[in-house]
Amino acid sequence: MALLGIAKKIFGSSNDRRLKPLFRRVEAINALEDEIAKLTDDGLIAQTEKLKQRYKDGESLDQLLEEAFATVREAAKRALGQRHYDVQLVGGMVLHDGNIAEMKTGEGKTLVATLAVYLNALTGRGVHVITVNDYLASRDAEWMGRVYSQLGMTTGCIVHGLNDEERRAAYACDITYGTNNEFGFDYLRDNMKSSLDQMVQRGHHYAIVDEVDSILIDEARTPLIISGPTDDKSDLYIKIDSLIPELDEEDYEIDEKQRSITLTEEGNEKIESLLKDAGLLQGESLYDSINISIVHHVNQALKAHKIFERDKDYIVRNDKVTIIDEFTGRMMEGRRWSDGLHQACEAKEKVTIQPENQTLASITFQNYFRLYEKLAGMTGTALTEEAEFADIYKLNVSEIPTNLPIAREDLDDELYMTAAEKYKAIAMQIADCAKRGQPVLVGTVSIEKSEYLSSLLNDKKFFKELAKSLRERAKALKDKEDEIKEEMEAQAAYLDELGQKKTPIPHNVLNARYHEQEAEIVAGAGAPGAVTIATNMAGRGTDIQLGGSVDMQLMNALEEGDDEETIKKKRAEIEAKIAEDKKKALEAGGLFVLATERHESRRIDNQLRGRSGRQGDPGTTKFFLSIEDDLMRIFGDGMEKMLKRFGIQPDESIEHPWFTKAVETAQKKVEQRNYDMRKNVLKFDDVINDQRKAIFEQRIEFMSxxxxxxxxxxxxxxxxxxxxxxxxxxxxxxxxxxxxxxxxxxxxxxxxxxxxxxxxxxxxxxxxxxxxxxxxxxxxxxxxxxxxxxxxxxxxxxxxxxxxxxxxxxxxxxxxxxxxxxxxxxxxxxxxxxxxxxxxxxxxxxxxxxxxxxxxxxxxxxxxxVRAPEQAAPQRPSIPMTETHANPTTGENEMAAAQAAPRERVTAGGAALRSPAGAQQAPDPNNPDTWGRVPRNAPCPCGSGKKYKHCHGSI
Missing domain, CATH: 1.10.3060.10 (Helical scaffold and wing domains of SecA)
Structure with a gap:
């Protein structure tokens, strides 16, 4: 190890060696700055045309890089008043090389992307910029679109609700912004079209994935699926659900790590007997081949009852079971678990059971993004998943230095025996920060926990009891600890004071339901004394600026009819106020990031930490843990025994680098398990992917x-x-x-x-x-x-x-x-x-x-x-399409809004029709549009007595 350290000092790390030649190119770009600055606005557009022509004449993009980057920098100065830092130019080069640029929060990743986007758009083949949600796609397309417009390039944006014509126009632009789900589903839908002119995408040349770890890692466990409804089996779900409460604990075994459940031998015999009594079992044994479907439904009902918890994994609202995302704590409207699990949960909660869906088309994110000839990504946290990026996507991660040195202090974890003790310590830390005017961002892992903490901060009685407990602990101290006693008494007096207020500690709870509100709340989280409780991933893509955001406050202050002079005046007032607030926040120590527990992934924790210490600002981060936390309980083997051996007392905590390391080891175990799950999904999809490619290529050949x-x-x-x-x-x-x-x-x-x-x-x-x-x-x-x-x-x-x-x-x-x-x-x-x-x-x-x-x-x-038009037979019934990304641990459902709006139906010939979402009619033998999906070997609903495939299912 010592030799490795010496070699690193002499030769630099592998990351340093990768970046060294890129910094040399920065000097060449800077040398062009004065020359490019002399160009007029029309001259910048002419420069784009000149670079395009040089590319057509045979020059490579690498040869054009210095001039292209210098041109973009000048356009950004004119359009946005922002000049790319040298480290941002390096980030742009990493993106152009088809790699991942890891850049800390606040380092301007959105602006960095413009460099590589512009350079690769010179080919005329289109560049895609993929974001995590519609809000960021629209914001970045409008914001960075000003830069591209200054350079004579067009910008499109793919969001919910666009029809095919609008999508085609957006994809035809030089640069297209949109979410991962929109791009993936457009690809699948394109391969369900019946002619080339109906397709909207024009190939997969180059893509930059923003928050690349979120999209290519977190959302990659399950495929994107376009599905249609199957036959209704509500009665079967209800009957099987009624049997599960008859089982005792010894009838099944739960594996919390794998989130799986299996019947014991006694459980098998009991469920077999119950199924026979209910008339659901055919043959002698539960495991006869004829009963394979029943076994599947029993397993899903067991999962729903014994593993999936209400208000943690899902909530019940408006006669619906809605999934809660494990990573973000968001409600995922429109998304459903697959394989009958969602229906099992609906039966358990006694709500209306929606029919299962049949897969019409599917693809994993891994295989979709591997369609691109060149792929790049940017994020604040990628190094912990470097091996997966290299293995699955052939992407290397380069850590880009910060523009200013990081001044943030990352404190060791504070570990408690119980969750109750932990929450007391958290409340006292928040109270201390609020008293000093230090902004606090509190990270939780679920909606439930964020709301629980919010209820504590609103509870006067809780603060009074906290003050009383603190005084009792102060009394127990020895006389020689008078100074500590005085501090604790002063803290108890402040807690008593909070206990007298109507709302002890005012705060915002960010449940991440609407991205626009997320952005507004997160942008204000840096104000002096602001307390913001958020799920760990909420508001991602928005900077927390100390003092607040000028643009966000100005947007809220503007009124209809404000002229340019009024807007300038309001901006000046807001800037002065924010400068004053920033000074106060800096004096109080900058942003304090307080995490209520460790997440399964170190990367998510690093994302939360990265909120503090933006652009050289001071800040502090700290994690509060307890042995009762899910991660510690399931994976922290032997931790509780260790703490007891230390003789830890009630309300006492342990802080030590060793414990922080032990927690990190537990996280590595979970990360490896999750990686194995994603890799396993990919192994199966790779088998299907070869077939999918063959079919899709064949369709395009037929259509062309x-x-x-x-x-x-x-x-x-x-x-x-x-x-x-x-x-x-x-x-x-x-x-x-x-x-x-x-x-x-x-x-x-x-x-x-x-x-x-x-x-x-x-x-x-x-x-x-x-x-x-x-x-x-x-x-x-x-x-x-x-x-x-x-x-x-x-x-x-x-x-x-x-x-x-x-x-x-x-x-x-x-x-x-x-x-x-x-x-x-x-x-x-x-x-x-x-x-x-x-x-x-x-x-x-x-x-x-x-x-x-x-x-x-x-x-x-x-x-x-073939009949005359007036004698034409009724069309084959269309299939209502539903787009889902059906795993609760893969990120937010970006397709929910599209499914709530009028959706497309694919007819037998592949043409698209519009139909109201969710519209259902009773089957009418004379109207095929009311039949829904009819199995090909089933009797034709028209009453002819023939099989469907030989009657209306033919043509």
């Missing part, structure tokens, strides 16, 4: 081709070969052939009685000869159909049917893969790797998908009836 008759002919010929191979096996005798079976299948597919039986009787005829004759005959049938319908019409019909059948079969394939993934882990009990087993099974299912595609397309084309 004028005619698909060659493809249709190939499919028809391959189907003939497959049918013959199945009924007339090669190297078998003629008497072993299933000629009748072949004849029957050919009749079903082609609608014509082909003389296969006569050919088979011919002396010495081989299967290959029969194939040739069948291909010749089927080609004639296809030609006759085309002549009957009309060549041009037939070409359009072929394309529509091909896309329609491909989409239908792909959806059914995804549903089968979902079911397969939910049970494949059982193969592990047989010492087989579930991922390898999934690969094998998924490949077999994909081959089956292709076989079914050939058969369905050929059969439909052989039977298609």
């Amino acid at each position: 081709t004028d005619t698909v008759d060659d493809i249709i002919a190939d499919m028809r010929n391959q189907l003939v070969e497959d049918l013959v191979a199945a009924h007339l096996p090669a190297k078998s005798y003629a008497e072993q052939w299933d000629v009748e079976g072949l004849k029957k299948e050919l009749m079903e597919v082609f609608g014509k009685d082909l003389p296969v039986d006569e050919w088979a009787k011919e002396e010495g005829v081989a299967d290959s000869e029969i194939i040739e004759r069948l291909i010749e005959e089927t080609d004639k049938i296809a030609a006759a159909r085309a002549a009957e319908i009309g060549s041009d019409t037939m070409r359009r019909v072929e394309k529509a049917i091909l896309l329609n059948v491909l989409d239908t079969n792909w959806r059914e394939h995804l549903q089968m893969l979902d079911h397969l993934r939910s049970v494949i882990w059982l193969r592990g009990h047989g010492q087989r790797d579930p991922v390898n087993e999934f690969k094998t099974e998924a490949f077999a299912l994909f081959e089956s998908l292709l076989d079914g595609l050939r058969r369905d397309v050929t059969r439909m084309l052989m039977h298609v009836q």
